Amino acid sequence: MIHVLIADDQDLVREGLRMMIEAEPDIRVVAEAATGAAAVAATRQHVPDLVLMDVRMPEIDGIEATRQLVKGGSPSRILMLTTFDLDEYVYQALKAGASGFLLKDARREQLVTAVRTVAAGDQLLAPSITRRLIEDYCARPNPTESARPPHGLSQRELDVIQRIARGMTNAEIASDLFLAETTVKSHVARVLTKLGLRDRVQVVVYAYETGLSRPGTS
Secondary structure (H helix, E strand, C coil), X not given: CEEEEEECCCHHHHHHHHHHHCCCCCEEEEEEECXXXXXXXXXXXXXXXXXXXXXXXXXXXXXXXXXXXXXCCCCCEEEEEECCCCCCCHHHHHHHCCCEEEECCCCHHHHHHHHHHHHCCCCECCHHHHHHHHHHHHCCCCCCHHHCCCCCXXXXXXXXXXXXXXXXXXXXXXXXXXXXXXXXXXXXXXXXXXXXXXXXXXXXXXXXXXXXXXXXXX
16 A cells, blocks of 8 residues: 655645545555645655655645655655646756656646656656756856766666666666676666666756766767
8 A cells, every 4th residue: 555645735636646646556645735744744644655756845845745754864765746747846856856747737647657757766756857867957057076976876876877877778788798787786776776866767857966977878
């Protein structure tokens, strides 16, 4: 059973999300919150598998709520809810520790798939969100020496990071590098551990921030 917390300041949005989610036999809403502060408190109390977090909420917004939960060591994964796929806070939310984005007008099947995907530990980045990430990177100065990747990463791990940043799945990485998929999974796990990252989404952010991946590279 996947336990979900819904955080949104609009009653109708929360009600609609709850109805769509609880139509599935393996997903249950354990709590709701109407503000960012309430979302933090409720998440710490109920420890859901996943939080559907609205970006814009009273008191503290969804980004700050996400940041507080991640820094506090919460194991709950966070799926951000946004009205527009080019929300100006996308990059900030990913850096704060969100595991993906979902548009509020998503169909029920898209919502359910997103919940299952993120709860299982995978990333959820729509192509438009990935483009936003790259555009943000392009607007930034070139990484400095201090932003270069730390020592301790093997060449193979760097290869895996670069391919994750391109949006490749483990199966695609395995094929590209002529490795077994289980070997790729092991490399990904070691990368997350060495860099202290939560998931593949943060690997993408890391890759662009450090210059390991650049727009237009293949």
